[in-house]
Amino acid sequence: MSETDTRAGTTAVTDDDDKPLLKVEGLVKHFPIKKGLLQRQVGAVKAVDGIDFEVRRGETLGVVGESGCGKSTMGRLITRLLEPSGGKIEFDGTDITHLGTGGMRPLRRDVQMIFQDPYGSLNPRHTIGTIVSAPFRLQGVEPEGGVKQEVQRLLELVGLSPEHYNRYPHEFSGGQRQRIGIARALALKPRMVVADEPVSALDVSIQAQVVNLMDDLQDELGLTYVIIAHDLSVVRHVSDRIAVMYLGKIVELADRDSLYASPMHPYTKALLSAVPIPDPRRRAAKSERILLRGDVPSPIAPPSGCRFHTRCWKATQICKSTEPPLIELRPGQRVACHHPENFEDQAPQDTVLLSAAKEAAALVADEVLAESAQTSAAVAAEASAKEAEDSASKEPGDTSKEPGDK
Amino acid sequence: MTELTKTGAAVGEPSSGGEVPRAFLDVRDLKVHFPTDDGLVKSVDGLSFQLEKGQTLGIVGESGSGKSVTSLAIMGLHRLGNRGKNVRMSGEIWLDGKELVSASPDEVRRLRGHDMAMIFQDPLSAMHPYYTVGNQIVEAYRVHHDVDKKTARRRAVELLDRVGIPEPDKRVNSYPHEFSGGMRQRAMIAMALVNNPELLIADEPTTALDVTVQAQILDLIRDLQKEFGSAVIIITHDLGVVAEIADDILVMYGGRCVERGPVDTIFYEPQHPYTWGLLGSMPRIDREQTDRLIPVKGQPPSLINVPSGCAFNPRCPYADVPKGGITRTERPELREVGGRHFTACHLPQEDRTRIWNEEIAPKL
Numbered sequence: 163m164s165e166t167d168t169r170a171g172t173t174a175v176t177d178d179d180d181k182p183l184l185k186v187e188g189l190v191k192h193f194p195i196k197k198g199l200l201q202r203q204v205g206a207v208k209a210v211d212g213i214d215f216e217v218r219r220g221e222t223l224g225v226v227g228e229s230g231c232g233k234s235t236m237g238r239l240i241t242r243l244l245e246p247s248g249g250k251i252e253f254d255g256t257d258i259t260h261l262g263t264g265g266m267r268p269l270r271r272d273v274q275m276i277f278q279d280p281y282g283s284l285n286p287r288h289t290i291g292t293i294v295s296a297p298f299r300l301q302g303v304e305p306e307g308g309v310k311q312e313v314q315r316l317l318e319l320v321g322l323s324p325e326h327y328n329r330y331p332h333e334f335s336g337g338q339r340q341r342i343g344i345a346r347a348l349a350l351k352p353r354m355v356v357a358d359e360p361v362s363a364l365d366v367s368i369q370a371q372v373v374n375l376m377d378d379l380q381d382e383l384g385l386t387y388v389i390i391a392h393d394l395s396v397v398r399h400v401s402d403r404i405a406v407m408y409l410g411k412i413v414e415l416a417d418r419d420s421l422y423a424s425p426m427h428p429y430t431k432a433l434l435s436a437v438p439i440p441d442p443r444r445r446a447a448k449s450e451r452i453l454l455r456g457d458v459p460s461p462i463a464p465p466s467g468c469r470f471h472t473r474c475w476k477a478t479q480i481c482k483s484t485e486p487p488l489i490e491l492r493p494g495q496r497v498a499c500h501h502p503e504n505f506e507d508q509a510p511q512d513t514v515l516l517s518a519a520k521e522a523a524a525l526v527a528d529e530v531l532a533e534s535a536q537t538s539a540a541v542a543a544e545a546s547a548k549e550a551e552d553s554a555s556k557e558p559g560d561t562s563k564e565p566g567d568k
Numbered sequence: 569m570t571e572l573t574k575t576g577a578a579v580g581e582p583s584s585g586g587e588v589p590r591a592f593l594d595v596r597d598l599k600v601h602f603p604t605d606d607g608l609v610k611s612v613d614g615l616s617f618q619l620e621k622g623q624t625l626g627i628v629g630e631s632g633s634g635k636s637v638t639s640l641a642i643m644g645l646h647r648l649g650n651r652g653k654n655v656r657m658s659g660e661i662w663l664d665g666k667e668l669v670s671a672s673p674d675e676v677r678r679l680r681g682h683d684m685a686m687i688f689q690d691p692l693s694a695m696h697p698y699y700t701v702g703n704q705i706v707e708a709y710r711v712h713h714d715v716d717k718k719t720a721r722r723r724a725v726e727l728l729d730r731v732g733i734p735e736p737d738k739r740v741n742s743y744p745h746e747f748s749g750g751m752r753q754r755a756m757i758a759m760a761l762v763n764n765p766e767l768l769i770a771d772e773p774t775t776a777l778d779v780t781v782q783a784q785i786l787d788l789i790r791d792l793q794k795e796f797g798s799a800v801i802i803i804t805h806d807l808g809v810v811a812e813i814a815d816d817i818l819v820m821y822g823g824r825c826v827e828r829g830p831v832d833t834i835f836y837e838p839q840h841p842y843t844w845g846l847l848g849s850m851p852r853i854d855r856e857q858t859d860r861l862i863p864v865k866g867q868p869p870s871l872i873n874v875p876s877g878c879a880f881n882p883r884c885p886y887a888d889v890p891k892g893g894i895t896r897t898e899r900p901e902l903r904e905v906g907g908r909h910f911t912a913c914h915l916p917q918e919d920r921t922r923i924w925n926e927e928i929a930p931k932l
Binding site: 190228229335336337338366367368369370371373374377378392395396398399418419422432433434435436437438439441442443444445451453454456457458547 | 630631702734748749750751778779780781782783786787801805806808809811812822831832835845846847848849850853855857858860861862863864865866867868
């Protein structure tokens with residue numbers, strides 16, 4: 163039943179834009195900090211602090227960010243493993259924000275999760291058959307041809323042998339266990355799969371196997387993925403669109419190619435530049451790297467205004483006082499920044515750098531700063547010219563991060 | 569002998585017979601085996617390499633390939649206390665003219681921390697939670713230097729400052745749990761460097777860190793190496809990290825070295841199918857988007873039952889290219905294929921070059 167829905171979802175492209183599969187508005191999750199005898203609340207960890215996004219049918223949304231940015235909490239909220247403190251989650255038109263366990267049960271068939279740790283997420287005392295058939299048991303589903311046959315079909319689908327049915331998790335390697343977790347997630351033919359760091363615990367050669375497997379399954383079953391990961395190379399490989407999170411907020415949400423070719427948020431730019439490139443000849447180009455100062459601030463008391471202003475080399479007074487909204491500056495690229503990279507400045511009147519920003523800028527190579535100023539100016543000029551002419555051409559002015567071709 | 573002194577490495581007289589080492593660190597035919605109830609685990613099975621001062625060697629491989637066991641063997645950490653009974657080590661490890669495998673535990677203890685130091689992957693479990701960071705650095709210093717606590721403490725503050733910890737004179741009194749992950753890793757680097765070691769081994773120093781912090785730490789290690797001129801071994805599974813920091817790369821598989829050479833050679837003219845596999849498995853952020861990764865099929869080998877012949881043969885797409893099933897019967901030896909570039913593969917040279925140029929390189 164759900165299978166036909168999914169198929170229709172992927173083929174009917176016209177539906178994509180107006181009816182996203184998952185819609186999140188102003189989602190908030192605060193974990194209270196309690197202290198003392200009376201367990202009075204003295205504060206809160208603002209893990210997710212007001213995020214909006216949607217997941218389109220059949221696409222892969224990648225979510226990246228450093229540890230503590232709230233990406234895993236976000237994953238647990240949209241699968242409703244956690245109760246949101248505020249905001250709204252809509253799955254396929256249904257409001258699921260505050261559904262109870264019973265109310266969620268029918269939806270559990272449609273939304274499944276793949277976990278990071280292939281050792282912790284499989285019960286060591288259950289056989290693979292029991293583990294993969296659990297969804298059928300819990301949902302009271304009797305698949306065609308019986309549970310055992312279906313489980314064996316699933317095992318084959320993820321590249322395991324049907325004879326593994328009676329084995330225990332400890333008999334498998336990490337990559338094989340992750341395949342078992344994937345088989346379990348796919349048992350009920352879900353429409354959306356949320357994968358929290360699905361490959362980060364695996365070795366490189368095995369990582370590639372699992373990435374390819376998830377890719378194939380998406381084509382075959384028309385799945386929609388939300389993939390949460392910290393590895394920017396992996397996220398680029400698997401995602402159609404990418405959300406970058408920083409301290410509980412989405413700072414940039416864009417389609418893959420725009421994000422990697424011309425990141426607009428300074429944090430995205432720093433994050434991308436920090437990825438070690440497996441090409442020794444690029445070592446000379448190391449000056450492109452933007453080193454961020456210090457650590458991510460605590461989510462208990464996040465900085466005012468733009469949360470990145472304490473580490474940003476472009477921060478001005480407005481960044482400290484006003485929180486920038488996440489707005490669509492370029493088609494398909496939403497950014498929350500007053501002074502975006504590769505684009506017209508959003509607050510050009512505000513030019514005095516904060517003292518922290520001056521220190522941060524000392525770590526950024528002059529060429530990078532100069533180039534960024536140049537591209538911003540070019541884009542601004544282009545934008546005004548475009549306004550005048552109302553021409554349809556929209557060349558992104560930046561080529562700085564263009565990958566080499568060999 | 570003139571040739572030896574030219575390298576500036578062979579200083580001390582070797583304690584036993586055999587050839588005098590040429591390099592600062594010279595590992596020869598190192599074997600580390602662990603007898604277990606299930607059989608003999610051959611974690612490292614005949615590994616040789618050399619490393620000079622001021623050079624960085626990157627050791628890459630998957631989990632269970634023997635990279636960490638190698639580093640622990642050099643540090644003499646397999647033979648501590650009771651653990652010594654459960655390990656069989658053979659071969660030679662020459663550090664600055666001293667042989668470590670046959671050395672007594674006391675001799676190795678004098679070197680450990682002073683001549684060679686180690687940075688571990690997880691600083692939270694590598695540091696003692698009960699003592700302040702300062703105390704732990706002071707202890708490491710006073711073990712090797714006869715100084716009073718005050719001097720040692722000054723030295724600790726100086727090093728915390730050097731590794732970029734803000735307000736070092738205050739943070740020296742903090743406990744490890746009060747530091748963030750990146751700061752803990754910095755503190756551990758400070759602890760490793762407190763005695764100016766000539767050999768620094770970093771075992772997955774950035775794996776537990778975020779990418780922006782990783783960039784900071786790699787930068788720090790690079791700067792410190794320049795400053796102190798030590799030899800560095802960096803163990804990682806991330807080819808991006810070694811591409812940034814290493815001069816030489818050693819690729820390990822199943823407890824043995826399958827390929828070794830200068831970093832450029834390994835990345836641009838790799839000769840071993842496993843190295844090709846590693847390069848193909850990696851999503852590349854610096855290249856055009858590829859549709860599919862090219863994974864290595866199958867699973868890493870069990871170290872109890874290492875496949876006969878070439879350990880990689882069950883996963884190697886070219887195992888049947890050399891005739892007569894030699895890949896399954898005979899273990900390939902490490903052979904020089906170019907300037908300082910060694911590989912252990914049965915494929916004939918011309919086949920390897922052809923496969924790399926025609927089949928592998930275009931797809932990467």
